[in-house]
Amino acid sequence: MTTMDAFAEPDPEMEAVADELLRTDPDGARWAAVVRHTYDMIYNGAETGRYRWDQLMKTEKTHFGTLFEINAQREFEFDGGDQTDYRIAGHQVDAKWSQKEGSWMLPPEVFGRLALVATGNDERAIWSLGLVRVRQEYRSEGANRDKKTTLNSLGRSSVRWLWKDSPMPANILLQLPRPNVDDLFTRKYGTQRTNQLFRLAEGQLVHRSAVRTVAMQLDDQKRVRTNGGARSALAPEGYIILSGTRDEQKQIAADLGVPVPSRTEYIAVRIVPAGPGFGVEIKGEQWRRATPGEVSTKPAPLFGKTEE
Incomplete structure (x- = not known):
């Protein structure tokens, strides 16, 4: 060493x-x-x-x-x-x-x-x-x-x-293709930029600092939570956003086979319904990670607004 x-x-x-x-x-x-x-x-x-x-x-x-x-x-x-x-x-x-x-x-x-x-x-x-x-x-x-x-x-x-x-914890904005990030910043509102960040970074860890940067505000949790944040906006597209502050959500990430977020990170995963025994139980139903290009046929389950 x-x-x-x-x-x-x-x-x-x-x-x-x-x-x-x-x-x-x-x-x-x-x-x-x-x-x-x-x-x-x-x-x-x-x-x-x-x-x-x-x-x-x-x-x-x-x-x-x-x-x-x-x-x-x-x-x-x-x-x-x-x-x-x-x-x-x-x-x-x-x-x-x-x-x-x-x-x-x-x-x-x-x-x-x-x-x-x-x-x-x-x-x-x-x-x-x-x-x-x-x-x-x-x-x-x-x-x-x-x-x-x-x-x-x-x-x-x-x-x-x-x-x-x-x-060290990666700066996701430097890991994504530069043209995609440049396009992200052309969006007028912080909510739009935050939603696009999680779409682009599906399956990758997103540090809270990156959310604050694209939202251009200090309260990253407000931009992510269910009531008006990215969770509710992206659920119809099949996305769940998991936080490292909740053990249940960390376990879901592990079960879905994606990186497990730390307390300062999020991860968005696009999921689709799965048959019995072929998925991960989330909110009482079976789900699996969507394959690239697969169409989401059902909105993803929502986590409560206190489940940051």
Whole structure:
């Protein structure tokens, strides 16, 4: 899981910090959520309708690292360092983010210390996080006017990766064909855009942030629920929209053979009636997932308005 030179000197501080990070988040799910949340914050889709990195201004892109640092501190409640961002396992650690792996900007005060370096790619829905000791021999020769430098090839190869190209909750708007998403945003009303999102993303996980972005409002549940939301609008077409906040709905997703949503996700599934013993029981009737192009002959069952 590391790319460090096998003959590198032992670094007990790095090992202690690595152990603490892995103890608090064994599978990396919490860090993945931090990265996802930071992308969503910087897009600010509920107000702007943005969902891509290339839609951001230069100053916003620069601000991403600060938001990542703050969101990580809130999630893990790290103590503050003296000259660094955090104190982890009693050791000073500085947090650095770069959209391009290896391009972390390292100020003079972090030289000789540990840096928590992270990167991600929203289009590929992956992220990486590791630790490196910022040694003199790891620094590139050039520096900017703030005397910040990057890691040279030796430094980049010395990063101890705790998670490398790990998955994070995907931005469905980046997973769908771009022309379809562009067309979606031509619709005048948030309800129309939300309904079309679930049609396009049938059988795929939809994060709440994507619903807020296409609806351009903060209350994603209002756009999804039965009374006037996507559930009631799409039921005549055979769609059910399942939420990860309800165990019953998660089980239905599993029984239908589609991805099971987390608490921050939805999934729309188009279903048709099934014969006895050939489907999944939903609201007392047998249903199965519709095949591509199959006509829905009966409206899908509705979940109560409180079943978000």
